[in-house]
Every structure is written in C-alpha cells, then in structure tokens.
Amino acid sequence: MLALVLTIVNNIYAQSSYELNSGWKCAPVNSVKETGAVLSTSAFNTTGWMPATVPGTVLTTLLNNQKVPDPFWGMNNEHIADIYKTGADYYTYWFTKDFKETPATGSNQVYLNFRGINYSCDIYLNGHKLNKTIQKGMFLRFNYNITPYLAKNGDNRLAVLVHPPDVVGNPNGGQGGDGTIARNVGLQYTAGWDWIQPMRDRNTGIWDKVTIQKTGAVRIADEHIVTLVPGVRLPEGAQQPAVIKVAAELSNPTAAAVNGSLSFELDGKTISKAVSLKPNSTTNVSFADYSLPNPKLWWPNGYGDQHLYNFKLKFTAAGKAISDQHQLNIGVRQLTSEYNEHTGSRQIMVNGQKIFIKGGNWVISDAMLRLSDMRYDAEVRYHRDMNLNLIRVWGGAMIERPEFFEACDKYGILVFQDLWGSGDCNGRWQDPQKLDDQWTRRQYPDDHGLFLRSAIDQIKMVRNYASLAIWCGGNEITPPEDILTALRDTILPKLDNTRWFVDYSNSDSMSHNVLGGNGDGPYGIQPLSVFWEFKTFPFNSEVGSVGVGDYESLKRFIPTANMVPPVYDEETHKTKTDSVWDYHKYIGYDTAINKYGKAKNAADFAMKAQLVNYDQYRGLAEGFTSHMWDWYTGFIIWKTQNPWTAMRGQMYDYYLDPNACLYGLHNGSAPFHIMYNPINGMVMVANNTFKARRSMMMVVKTYDMEGKQNLLTQVFADINATTVKKYFSIKGTVDKLAAKEGVFLSLQLLDENKKVITDNTYWIPDSKGGFSGLQKMKAEELSVKAKYIKPGRVEVTLVNKENSVLAFFNRISLVDADSKTRVLPAFYSDNYVTVLPGEEKKLIIDYNTPASKKKLELNINGWNASNVPRTVSIDE
Missing domain, CATH: 2.60.40.10 (Immunoglobulins)
Structure with missing residues (x-):
C-alpha cells in the first residue's frame, strides 16, 4: 500500500509546472543599495516596492502603476522619458517574487525557467546567485536547477536585476532610429519605424513566462517530432500511412545512473524505448520511424481541415514512476517547395498539393509585449477570417511565441518566420539617418555568437508546430555571411531540415520577375488597375495599401480636439494632416475620399475611408488571384495588423476592432x-x-x-x-x-x-x-433581426424589401447595451454588407463567452440607412 501511495505522489510531482505570473515587485536600480544576495532573502523588506507586471516590460509596469500616461493615446508617448536621453539606469530594475515551494525529496528535481528577459540579467534565489556570468540574450531561454537552493520552510524569494539592451539607439525618426538598436540581438522596431513611435524603455523587462517545473531524476527537453506524408494527397478519403519521427533530449543531473523507458503515445498507440542515463549526463534519444495508419491530415486554411493529434511523451524510471512528461498537439503534414519555371518563383506544397499563398505581414502582437493566449487566438483567427493562409513574421521583431503557433495550427495559417534583421538597420541601403556606414551596419549585431545561440534555442522552441513553413534569414537583407552560412549549412540541416530556408525575405531564390531580380511593393493607395494589370514580383513578400479604422476606432486614441479629417489638395497633391494623426503615422488617401464627396468631418472621413479600404483590399486579392499560377505563386500583404495605435496597414485596430479592409479581403480572398x-x-x-x-x-x-x-x-x-x-x-x-x-x-x-x-x-x-x-441614394428599407444561437454566438438576418434601393455597405456591430461600446473581439461571418432588393442575408457573430453575461444589442450603420445608427435587440 505504501508503494502505491509513493508512486501516486511521484507521478503528481513529476507532472507539476506552474507560472510565476503574479505578486512580483520591482524598484529602479538607483534606489536600491543592497546586493542581490540580500534582496533575495526574506529578511529584506520590499513593502515599499512597486507592484510589477511579469511577464511584461518596465514601461508596462509604470503604466499599470499610473507612473506614465498611456503611450498609445494621443501624443502621450512624447511625455515619457526616452532611454537614449535618460541613460540605461533609468529603466534598469530589480524584480522580486516570493513563492512557496518545499524542497524536493529523493532524486526529484525543481527547475526555474525563464522564456525571455530583455536584455541581460543577474538572478538570485534565497541568497544564492544562480548565474555565474551575466545572462544575456532577449531570445534565449534560461533554466536553472534550483533543487539545492530551495528554502527548507518552503518560503522562497527570487530577485532578478534586468538591464536594458546594450545599445539603446537614438530614436531620430529613421527606420529603427539611427540603426544602432540592431547591434543587439533583439527588437528593432523599439527605436521607431514608419508605422510606430519608439518604445521608451526599449522593451526592457522579464517579458515572457517564468515557470517552476518539477520532475523526477530525468528531465525531457527539446523534443523533435517530424511528420512525413509521401505522395500527393487529398483531404477526403482513406490515407496511406504517414511517417512519424520522434527524438528528445534527456538529462540526468543526479549522481546516480537512471534506467527507464522513454515512450510516446499517439492515436491510441504507445511506443517505448529502453534508456540508460549515466550520472550528470545529457543524451539524445531517437525512436525508429513510426508508421501512422490512415492519418487525419493537417491542411492550410481553405484547403482542408486542421486536424491535430494529442501527442504525449514521457520518461518512466524503473519502478514505473513518471519522471517527466510533455504533451503537445501535432499536425500531420509534409511541407515542400519547388521552383515554378513559368512564374519564376517558388511555390509551396503541402501534402504534395501546391498552395496559392495569400498572406499577411505581422510585426508583433503588442508593442509593449503584453502578450496573451486570447490576443494571439483572436488575431490569428482574424487572419483566417480574411481567407488568408500565411502570416509572415517580420524580422525587425522576434520569433513568435509558442502560443502564436498554437493559434496558427488551430486556424490553418502557415508561418513564414524571419530571423532578426532588416535592410533598414542592417545596411542594405545608404541612409543619412543612420549613425554607422553600410559596411559597419552590414556586420550587425555585435555578438554573432549570441545570434547563433539564440537561433538554435528558438528553433528548438517552435519547430514542432505544423504551421511553421518557412525560415528566413532576415527582412530584405541576409544576416552577415558567417551567420548565414552557419544557419543554412549547419544549424537548420541539423535541427529542422524539413522546412524551406530562404536567405532573405525578397530573395531572388524566392521570386524573380521578368525585369530581373526581386523586390516588394507597391504600397499605399493604388488605382485598381495596378492590382489587376501591373505584373509585379511573382511571389511578392510585401504589397499593401491603407487601413484607417472607423470613427469608433479613432475615438480610442485620438482626443476630441484632434478629430480633424485630413484634407487633400488636388492641385498641390499635398495633404494637410492633424498633428496627432501624423504622429500615429497616417498615410494619405489622396483623391480616393473625395470621389465619394468631400469629408464633412472625421466621422464622415472614416466612413468613406472604409469604402476605400474595402475596394482596395478586395481589388488587391482579386487582382493577384486572377493571375495565380500564371504570374504569381503568392502574395503577402504589408501589413495586416498593428501592435500600436497606428493608422496604416491594418485590417483591425490595436484594440481588435476590424475595419472594412478585413472584409474586403474576406471577400476577395475567398477560396x-x-x-x-x-x-x-x-x-x-x-x-x-x-x-x-x-x-x-x-x-x-x-x-x-x-x-x-x-x-x-x-x-x-x-x-x-x-x-x-x-x-x-x-x-x-x-x-x-x-x-x-x-x-x-x-x-x-x-x-x-x-x-x-x-x-x-x-x-x-x-x-x-x-x-x-x-x-x-435614397434611404433603404432594411429590416434586421437577431437571435442567440448559443452562448457566444448570435445570428443576424438582414432583409431588404422588394422594389427598394440597395441597402449599401452596412456595418454591423455587437455592443454592450449599457455602455454602448463594441464587444471586442467579435468575429463576423461577413460585414460591411450590401443587401440587394428582395434579398435576405444571414450573418453569424462569435464573441468571447464572458460577454454573454452582459446585455447585448446590435448597432447597424449603413451608407444609406434611414436611421443612422439604428439599434436592434437580440432575441433569446
């Protein structure tokens, strides 16, 4: 009986992992005289310290404590001290966290894991310094075996000193400021870009998850699952077997040898392999290829279902005690690419079938790194709803987090993942705003070894996701030659050899037009003829237009006094723009608004902008699609989302409110x-x-x-x-x-x-x-009814009378009946809808279930609505 109890306890212990995501405190380094050894003991009183947001940045913590104004509102960002002027110490902070964890028993182990700290740090636990030398690298996961340092009474204190990036850069208005931000292996947009103002702390902080993990003697790390699907497949019908390759790294930090078995469970079958681990050792274990009969395949959005298998990997020590186990969802699919001689570009194949790429460029979910599963899911779902099938993650930001890839797996969105670098900062062009010359910038970052170690670590972190399709050396430029060679010839062949690696985002190897070479664009408002008749690059990595939100969106970040619509002078071809609009990176709609009549005010401007938005992005998607497999193998829109309250290149705003760009794409990109x-x-x-x-x-x-x-x-x-x-x-x-x-x-x-x-x-x-x-136009006679189908879902029926005019361009919004504010995010099966005379249309609205506890109603705003806006109740 005792043996049974001990086994149960060990099993529970081995599977325990939790986040340290609340109860943190912080203080600026200059206000603290004590050492980390002192700060990390319970004897030091942190009562006066400020509550800290972890995961998060220093700026997020300051905002949450009302020490700075919201940098996303108006001109507030100008009132926040910039690190370039203050010096690095201003944003260098101590962070502490008290947590309970009793010492491990027997051979059990406890680990402290950091998934991201920007930029360098020293880490202390209960008076002990965990790192021998300063830990550096925004894109490195740090983990420490803290088993020897846990307090006997279970009351532990962690203290982390976080330093900003080594080089903070001058935010002088250039792309990445003066470019020196790229001397780090980190985020480049933080010094400003043409779609964002600089982040004043350069995103310093413990910005990603911190976890405590408990295992037995043996720990599993960096498992690698590869799926091979030979032949040309279709989504329906019985399938020939798929090949599953499984490997993992096992570590035994104890002084005793451990015998046991590593096993994986997939589709109801368990495959095991006996393993012996020497004391204080790490080893890689590979299984023989497993043949999965009649697999349910994973397909990109629009081509088939996104089936995901639950995959369990565990190490069981002798005596049948689970030492460690990992669980993840895997999609069974095979990615290949080949050169299309007719178009002069690569084409992507999934399960043997060519996929016409309709993509969006993505920067980062939130410029202040307020990342969340919910936000990732909503943003990726919007890309699914646009009928896109790929997201390119731009190289001036980061390798996206696992939760992002989970959402892409779920919604069938392939991922084109850039590594860190951009033509702007890294020397592709001569630029008078840059501090260093092109030769110097071409060798950024300063520490090539750190870049490669970070790449190795992040590749291991995300390589098991079905959605990850392409690795890219950088945005519009390759990394330095030694980095490129190591990535292409050594690192990726060893760690992730089933995906296409392109040396940079608009490489000739990816796309090559008849005039010679590759590139991107055009950008901004275009005559529709450009999208349909102008032959651009055959796999265009960046092409896009405008993206101002509607009036409700503008009110979220523009003060009332600045609600002044831009005025375009058709003679001088110049636009008079309010200072706040300009600060938030407005780009001109030129003559496009005036074709609908000169804007009377900001609300009228925003409404007419939606007509332009819809027409531009429908035209873009249709124009490229009309030439698929003839001129093009794909296109990627610059860009589909903003991590800040910008006024360009977005299908939905920072607050997850969609505009007409999204529904123009939804229409024009339909399968x-x-x-x-x-x-x-x-x-x-x-x-x-x-x-x-x-x-x-x-x-x-x-x-x-x-x-x-x-x-x-x-x-x-x-x-x-x-x-x-x-x-x-x-x-x-x-x-x-x-x-x-x-x-x-x-x-x-x-x-x-x-x-x-x-x-x-x-x-x-x-x-x-x-x-x-x-x-x-005359006023339409549209009738609108709505009813709840289930919690979190509403059906809307739109009926236009016979012999009426068209009910043109109707925006449907789900709103809180009390506050009259929109429910965000909400997902509409269609929007900005036109209903013909005598026609009935049905729409579905999905929203997060917490909103179902509120009283909701619909708000309808149409171009020629008889009552603008009208309110419609929702029937139970």
Missing part, C-alpha cells in the same frame, strides 16, 4: 470566388480548392441608384480545381450603364438548388471616375 476585372470587364471565377465545381448558374445583374435591376446574363458554368477561369467581358455594357452616376454590379453563382455559393457586389464609378450616384 471559391466570383469576381470582375474592372479594367477589361472580364467576369472570372477563382477556385482555390481541390474540388471541381459543375452545373452552377452564373447570374450577372446591375442595379441603378434607384434599385432598378438589369439582368445582363444568366448562364451555366463549371470550373476545375485550383485554377482561375475567364468567362466573358461585360465592360462595354457596364461602362454605358455606369456613365451618368455609377452603377452596382452583382455577380452570383448558384448551386443546383438555386442557393448562392458565392456572390460579389461592386460599385462602379461614373464616367468621371467618381461616385456621384452614391451621394444621392
């Missing part, structure tokens, strides 16, 4: 999509699925501003898998109908039951290129 080329009038269908479609009815209509319908054609249509098909041009007819005041063009594909498969409504300008008719 199965009907579309219209506004330049040559061609009606086309894109099929980004593995299924051919037959016996569909194509219905093409126009509606004038009074709602009068004109059927242009109605024909049967079919299309093969993974292709684009041109049907016919209607340009002459549409241009004639639109000449006076514009016209609406409705495209629909119906299935055999006359149900809409895909539809698309365009607003075509008049002969002068303006939208004169939209400016005098």
